[in-house]
Amino acid sequence: MAVTLGDVARHAGVSLATASRALNGSARSVTEELSAKVRASAEALGYLPNAPAQALARATGATIGVLLHDVADPYFGGIARGVGDAAARAGLLSLVASTDGDPRRELEAIRMLHAHRARAIVLAGSAYTDVEARRRLDEALTAYQAQGGHVVAISEHGPNYDTVHVNNQEGATSLTYALQQLGHRRFAVITGPERMWVSADRLNGVLDALRGAGQEPTDGMVQHAEFTREGGQAAMARILDIARESGTPLPTAVIALSDICAAGALAELRAGGISVPGEMSVAGFDDIPLATDLAPALSTVRLPLIRMGESAVRLALRGPGPQRDRSEAFAQVVLRDSTAAPKAD
CATH class of the missing domain: 3.40.50.2300 (Response regulator)
Known part of the structure; x- marks a missing residue:
């Protein structure tokens, strides 16, 4: 099995972000002591760094990626509409990747967006209960963020990403x-x-x-x-x-x-x-x-599905640092004709 950047980070006793910066040439500073430790671990494990990723460190493009389960689902369609509208107002292009709820397809999409220097990635409805799937996704997203990308999650995905909270x-x-x-x-x-x-x-x-x-x-x-x-x-x-x-x-x-x-x-x-x-x-x-x-x-x-997508773009364009937007995703009960008092037994 190929050695991953996560393996190197664990061997060196550093965070995934630090390992990425040390090996991929990010402008964000890493001390020489830590860099030497990470390089030694990479050599000991036989890790082969991704040359294109090194060349793209800190680079950002004019696109925002949106990862969702099914673009035909109106729930995700509303979010994608909000992302697309807000991205267009900022002079950016939104790229939608439909993953069908498959963590493997999501991982591939993240890596592709990273390689194409997407400025930000919006995660819509992709929080999985499978621990291993989440670990792999987190590794890929952390490496992306370490090289200047920005991740915004709609609904909770943990403390590492800016979040549009959904009640x-x-x-x-x-x-x-x-x-x-x-x-x-x-x-x-x-x-x-x-x-x-x-x-x-x-x-x-x-x-x-x-x-x-x-x-x-x-x-x-x-x-x-x-x-x-x-x-x-x-x-x-x-x-x-x-x-x-x-x-x-x-x-x-x-x-x-x-x-x-x-x-x-x-x-x-x-x-x-x-x-x-x-x-x-x-x-x-x-x-x-x-x-x-x-x-x-x-x-x-x-x-407010469209506003949730717009909020994700606003967070993505604010710069680094975790920020929370809770007011935009307030849940409101709406009673219509499909519910009524039950008949007496």
């Missing part, structure tokens, strides 16, 4: 409270894939509210699915099957933790002859434009 957990809690106030006591939840932190954040927000009221979902009433229409429809079908096979009452409210998943849930309920909100209320999360076009219009949690 995912708080928004999910507030949505659950709103449904409880309507009188709902039996809930089902359709959350995202377990590999993504956003899924855990939103699910934890729902469960916190339910547990606080003694309403934790019964077995099978929490389903993981891809954040797609098909994923939401399949998860809704599983929830209905489990309830019917166990002989337990159907939930009166379903919280799908993305609007796209909620659209799939609505389709499955319609196909099964279950009226919304007459027999079951459905709520989503994100408030994408589709939410108001569905029948019935979808209750949801509104995130």
Whole structure:
């Protein structure tokens, strides 16, 4: 297996950024003692430095890269629109890389943007639960930052990057409270894939509210699915099957933790002859434009997606140093026709 810059940093007992500066010729100062230590470790391990990366140290271009899961998903489309608009106002070009939620594809995109001297990289929805995947991504991003690049994360990715904070957990809690106030006591939840932190954040927000009221979902009433229409429809079908096979009452409210998943849930309920909100209320999360076009219009949690993308660019152009933007991503509950008080049992 090839020796990585991270291996050299660990051997020398220095940070990844320091190792990168010592070996890649960054103008940011590293003491001669540390440089000698890093060079000795590189030689001992047989590390072969990346010559093009050395030549590009400190260089920045006129592009901002945006890494997202699926450009066809309106959630990511809204963020990409915001990045593109703000980049254009700054005289920059935005380049969108769709990774399909695959950390390997994301790593390749980061390295390519680094090689092409992108001025900044915006991470949208790419926080993974897999420790090894996160380590590799962090190594690549740290090396990029050490050579003058700027990384901005939308949602939490740790302390090493400027962040546009998204109130995912708080928004999910507030949505659950709103449904409880309507009188709902039996809930089902359709959350995202377990590999993504956003899924855990939103699910934890729902469960916190339910547990606080003694309403934790019964077995099978929490389903993981891809954040797609098909994923939401399949998860809704599983929830209905489990309830019917166990002989337990159907939930009166379903919280799908993305609007796209909620659209799939609505389709499955319609196909099964279950009226919304007459027999079951459905709520989503994100408030994408589709939410108001569905029948019935979808209750949801509104995130200012375009402003989130614009905020990421503003942070990227402010210069180095961690900065937080929390106000731009405030989550707001919006109740529409897809939710109502449950029928009396």
